[in-house]
Amino acid sequence: MFSEEELKQVEELKSHYPTNLSAVMGVLHMYQDKYGHISDEGITYVANLLEVPEENVLGVVTFYEMYHQHKTGKYKLQVCTNVSCMLRGSDMVLQTIKDKIGIGIGEMTDDGLFSVHEAECLGSCGTAPMMSVNKDYHENLTPETINELIDALKAKG
Amino acid sequence: MSEYQPVILPDIPDLDRIDVYEQHGGYQHIRKSLGMAPDDVIGIVKESGLRGRGGAAFPTGLKWSFMPTDGEKPNYLCVNGDESEPGSFKDRQIFEFNPHLMIEGILIAGYALRIKAAYIYIRGEYEKWVQMVEKAVADAYAKGYVGEKMKETFGTDFSCEIYVHRGAGAYICGEESSLMNSIEGIRPYPRVKPPFPAQVGLWGCPTTINNVETIANVPLIIERGADWYKNIGAEKHPGPILYGISGHVNKPGVYELPTGMLLTELIHDVAGGVPGDKKIKMVIPGGSSMPPLRGDQLEGVRMDAESLKEIGSAIGTAGIMVMDEDTDLTRILTRITHFYKVESCGQCTPCREGTGWMLKVFHRLLDGEGEPKDLDLLHSVAKNIEGNTVCALGDAAAWPVKFTIERFRDELEAELSR
Numbered sequence: 001m002f003s004e005e006e007l008k009q010v011e012e013l014k015s016h017y018p019t020n021l022s023a024v025m026g027v028l029h030m031y032q033d034k035y036g037h038i039s040d041e042g043i044t045y046v047a048n049l050l051e052v053p054e055e056n057v058l059g060v061v062t063f064y065e066m067y068h069q070h071k072t073g074k075y076k077l078q079v080c081t082n083v084s085c086m087l088r089g090s091d092m093v094l095q096t097i098k099d100k101i102g103i104g105i106g107e108m109t110d111d112g113l114f115s116v117h118e119a120e121c122l123g124s125c126g127t128a129p130m131m132s133v134n135k136d137y138h139e140n141l142t143p144e145t146i147n148e149l150i151d152a153l154k155a156k157g
Numbered sequence: 158m159s160e161y162q163p164v165i166l167p168d169i170p171d172l173d174r175i176d177v178y179e180q181h182g183g184y185q186h187i188r189k190s191l192g193m194a195p196d197d198v199i200g201i202v203k204e205s206g207l208r209g210r211g212g213a214a215f216p217t218g219l220k221w222s223f224m225p226t227d228g229e230k231p232n233y234l235c236v237n238g239d240e241s242e243p244g245s246f247k248d249r250q251i252f253e254f255n256p257h258l259m260i261e262g263i264l265i266a267g268y269a270l271r272i273k274a275a276y277i278y279i280r281g282e283y284e285k286w287v288q289m290v291e292k293a294v295a296d297a298y299a300k301g302y303v304g305e306k307m308k309e310t311f312g313t314d315f316s317c318e319i320y321v322h323r324g325a326g327a328y329i330c331g332e333e334s335s336l337m338n339s340i341e342g343i344r345p346y347p348r349v350k351p352p353f354p355a356q357v358g359l360w361g362c363p364t365t366i367n368n369v370e371t372i373a374n375v376p377l378i379i380e381r382g383a384d385w386y387k388n389i390g391a392e393k394h395p396g397p398i399l400y401g402i403s404g405h406v407n408k409p410g411v412y413e414l415p416t417g418m419l420l421t422e423l424i425h426d427v428a429g430g431v432p433g434d435k436k437i438k439m440v441i442p443g444g445s446s447m448p449p450l451r452g453d454q455l456e457g458v459r460m461d462a463e464s465l466k467e468i469g470s471a472i473g474t475a476g477i478m479v480m481d482e483d484t485d486l487t488r489i490l491t492r493i494t495h496f497y498k499v500e501s502c503g504q505c506t507p508c509r510e511g512t513g514w515m516l517k518v519f520h521r522l523l524d525g526e527g528e529p530k531d532l533d534l535l536h537s538v539a540k541n542i543e544g545n546t547v548c549a550l551g552d553a554a555a556w557p558v559k560f561t562i563e564r565f566r567d568e569l570e571a572e573l574s575r
Contacts, residue, residue, distance in 0.1 A: 026322075064326050087404040125403035
């Protein structure tokens with residue numbers, strides 16, 4: 001499933017630690033980057049690749065917020081609603097998204113392009129309100145910038 | 158404080174580039190350290206008065222002195238960049254604008270503590286910042302400042318490796334023993350202490366865990382001396398510090414200034430005051446876990462560990478959250494409690510169950526079905542979480558509720574009749 005190049009990366013990760021278990025998180029990130037989420041198959045694959053028990057991999061996958069066992073939107077809109085963002089308009093962010101693409105927290109658009117997630121503080125309090133879209137942070141959001149962003153993502157497809 | 162010149166985040170363009178960092182004296186402080194005995198390096202850090210910037214403000218030099226030197230097992234260093242405490246967004250600035258200062262700090266700490274390898278733990282959501290730090294580490298390796306090559310570069314017997322470990326979205330991993338379990342690749346439940354990490358840490362080996370900002374102070378102390386450092390800011394908690402100011406202020410952001418600044422000066426002068434010149438209802442001085450202060454008790458309060466302790470709060474991460482007079486405190490507390498419920502690792506019953514119970518009661522209050530006795534119930538649940546869990550996250554979940562009810566009972570009762 002991983003290419004030769006990716007397998008090299010796995011070897012590099014393994015070399016950072018005295019045990020293969022420690023490489024599980026990094027390899028799961030790689031797997032999710034490639035396939036969008038971590039299926040049961042993926043858990044078995046990562047476990048076999050690193051020669052660690054499947055239950056360890058499952059235990060790690062289910063613990064962390066960022067590993068998804070089910071499909072998410074191609075663009076994950078993760079809206080911080082924690083205190084600093086709440087004080088500066090995270091309600092507006094969620095409402096603007098809802099008005100624009102018709103979905104709220106925990107939902108995905110029918111075309112699978114967007115899903116909306118409630119994020120805990122993402123360390124962007126000085127530039128609130130904010131959301132991340134996949135790995136990119138979008139800060140100091142206004143209704144205009146949110147609409148522009150979603151339009152741009154739609155155009156990209 | 159306009160005369161203060163930042164040293165952790167100085168105004169030097171492209172300082173994140175290794176050549177620019179070198180031009181400004183970079184990687185000379187590790188050279189200087191290698192010319193001293195490891196214990197003398199620890200001595201200087203002790204003498205400087207540096208205290209941890211991650212939350213507990215524990216004296217760094219003292220923490221370092223707990224590490225064994227017999228060398229039976231390898232020693233490790235973990236650099237905590239999990240930065241997940243709501244209201245904290247400072248370490249990210251170091252990753253982005255001065256990563257080599259942190260790397261050089263790791264090398265100096267590494268030499269002082271005789272470590273084999275250091276792991277920089279960065280929260281998973283900071284993917285872009287992980288890449289920035291990975292690039293900086295790779296550049297430092299390429300220049301021969303890290304790893305086997307440093308023996309040749311510096312003419313020393315010492316060498317250590319530096320790796321970046323990316324998290325995956327769990328607040329609990331900012332707790333040091335949880336962080337170590339996360340690196341080990343098991344479910345990151347906090348460990349029971351003792352034994353402490355300096356005895357039994359990563360893979361059972363002696364380990365020190367320091368915050369990113371703490372480590373970034375180290376090269377500056379070696380460069381300029383302990384006397385320079387301890388004369389900055391508050392006497393018992395000296396040095397430059399990164400204040401993160403957010404919420405209802407005109408100019409939110411991270412500001413590097415001396416410790417011990419007046420909270421009112423930070424809010425009104427540094428961060429430009431409250432929009433619409435509204436009054437302040439509440440300030441949380443050090444990230445959402447720290448006891449909140451009333452707007453009418455801010456006069457004369459200084460931002461250092463000792464002053465905040467005196468007034469019944471704590472410095473935490475120096476993430477200052479400001480809330481104006483129109484803020485709905487029930488809603489704020491509900492959101493904070495929601496956070497701790499989601500982030501509770503589930504290991505200890507008081508935290509796992511207690512946060513859920515508190516959240517249910519808060520939703521009752523938000524729905525307008527609350528009574529004053531619900532505030533007593535919340536206070537009682539919070540008190541029963543506090544001190545009854547393996548890690549400090551139990552206290553972190555309890556304190557905002559407990560202290561807000563104690564300090565803002567009038568406001569909360571008024572909000573009951575919403």
